[in-house]
Amino acid sequence: MLPGSVIRFPVRISGDERGTSDMAADYTNLEQIRLEKIEELRAEGIEPYPHRVERTHTSVEAIQAFEAVEGDEQAAVVQATLAGRLRSMRPMGKIIFAHIEDGDGRIQLFFRANDIGEERISLFNRAFDLGDYIQASGKMFRTRAGEASLWVESFRMLAKAVTPLPAAKDEVVDGEVIQHATLADPETRYRQRYADLAVNAEVRKIFRKRAAIVRALHQFMNDHSFLEVETPILQPIYGGAAAQPFVTHHNQLKQDLYLRISFELYLKRLLVGGFERVYEIGRDFRNEGVSFKHNPEFTQLEFYWAYADYNQVMDLTEQMLAFVADQVIGQRSFTYQGHEINLNPPWERVELRQRLAEVTGIDIHEHATAQSLAAAMKAKEMEVKPGATRGKLIDALIGNHLEPNLIQPTFLYNYPRDISPLAKSMPGDPQVVERFEGFLGGMEICNAFTELNDPLDQEARFLEMGRDYADDDEERHPMDEDYLRALRYGMPPNGGFGMGIDRLTMLFTDQRSIREVILFPHLRSRE
C-alpha cells in the first residue's frame, strides 16, 4: 500500500443497515456467529490472528517420525507441534477427535479433558470451527482404531476463519479423501478458486502436476543446451501466429502496444544474434472466443534450434514428451477421456495430404486454387466459408475431419504455404512448407517448422498476406520491418517449435476443460 493512498475498511453491518451499504461485506448468519466467536476469543485475551507459529513437523513428517520408532520400547516418544486447517471435528463429551490438513496431508488430533482440562475442551467446542487454522502440540500415538494421531497437550488458534468452507463432509478411505457434497458449481469453483482448492484436494493435485510438467520441460530444454530467455510481452507489432491481439496503451510514450500472440519473431531475432538454442516458457494472449480448449491467456513453450530442421524437431518432440511422462507420471502411457495414450517414440508420422485424401477423399494436390478446393468440398456436402483462402479451407478440413480422431500421438507434416508465412518451402514444391503439427487425444498440441530464413522470401510472404487477406481481416500479419532487417543480417537454418502447456496439462490430468488446468480462468465479470 502506498503512503497516502486511501484505505477503505469494510464496516460490519447489522440490523436495518444490512444491504443498504455497497461498501461493506454482507455477512451471512453463519459468518455473524463466527464474528461473535472472534470477539469472544479477544474478550478472553486470546488473539485469533497471532503473528508467530512454532511448527516442528508437517502431518506427514510427524507420522513418519512416529512410525519409524513405533514399537521400539527404548526409543523416545515423538513430540511434535503441528499447524494446519481444521477439516473435521468429532467431539464426544470430554474428549474430541479432529483432523487438521496441511500442505502434506491430514492428521488426527486427540484432545482429552484429563490432559488439558475441561476449560480448554469447552473453549475448543465453543470458539473453534471447521476451516480455522490451529496449532497443536503433543505426543504421537496410535488410536485403538489404528490411526497415527497427535495426543494434544496444548493448542492455539492461528487464524480464525469467518466464512465456512463450502464443504459438507469428507471421508478418508485407504488414505484417499472422499468428498461428500463438496463445492461442485463450476462458476463458484473458478471465481473462488481459493475455496475450490481449500476444499477439493484433487484440484490441488492437478496444479501440482502442472508444475511438475513445467519443471520437466525446463529440465529437458536445459539438459539439451537450450538457453532460457525472456522476450517482450508488450510489443509494438504483434506477429508469429494467426490471431487477434489485445491492444493496450503506454501513457507517457503515447503509443499503442499489443500483448504478444507468440514469442516467435523475437526468439528468432536471438538466433540472428548468435544464440544457437533458445527457449521461452510464458504467456500468450489472444483476443478470441473462449471454449473448453481456449483461454484468452495461455502458456506456451517455444524453442528455436539452429542447424536443425523439422525432422530433427519431430525427433526431439518425441523425446521431450516421453521425458515429461517419465518425470511426471513415471510411465509412458496414461488415460485421457477413456482413451489409452502411449507416448513411447516413435509417433505415427503421416503426410497431411495423404491423410486428408484417406479420410475425406479429397487430394489437395489436385486443387491448386481455393475455388477448385471449395468446389470439391461442396461436392462432398462440406460447409465452405465464403472467401476462405486455400490454406484456410485445408485448415478447416484438418480441424473437422482429422483432429478429433488423432488420439494416439501423431505428426501431420507438410502444410500449405499460405497459412504458414514463417515456414520454409519444400525444395521443389513452393506451395508446400516444411511444417508439422503434433496431435494427442484429439487435440493439436504443438506446431513446428523449418524456419524461413530467406529475407527476400519472407518479405514476399508478408506482402502475400497483405494481398490475400482482406484489409479488415484481423488475422492479417502486419509487416514487421525490423524482423526483416534482422533476417537480412543472416539467420542460421533452424527448426522452431511451439506447444501449448495448458493442453498438455489437460492430457496428463485427464481434464476435458482448459479451465480445470488454469488456476484463475477468465470469466465474464459480475455486473
Next chain:
RNA sequence: GGCCCCGUAGCUCAACUGGCAGAGCAGUUGACUCUUAAUCAAUUGGUUACAGGUUCGAGUCCUGUCGGGGUCACCA
C-alpha cells in the same frame, strides 16, 4: 455473436400437470472419555439470480437482463 440447457438455505440437491418452499450435511442447544461421513435429541436458516408480465394464486408459464455450462461460428 447464434442456438440449447441451467441458476432454490453456507454446500449438495428435492418440490407431479401452477396450489402452504423441503431434505441431508454445515450451524446453534443439549447428551456422550477411542471417534473417523461418529451417534442420539431438539432447533435456526429462503427477496427461489435480477426486473417486469399473465393468473384468485408463479420456484414452476411468458418477456427482458445478468451469470454459468454445452454446442456452432470464430479460433490452436
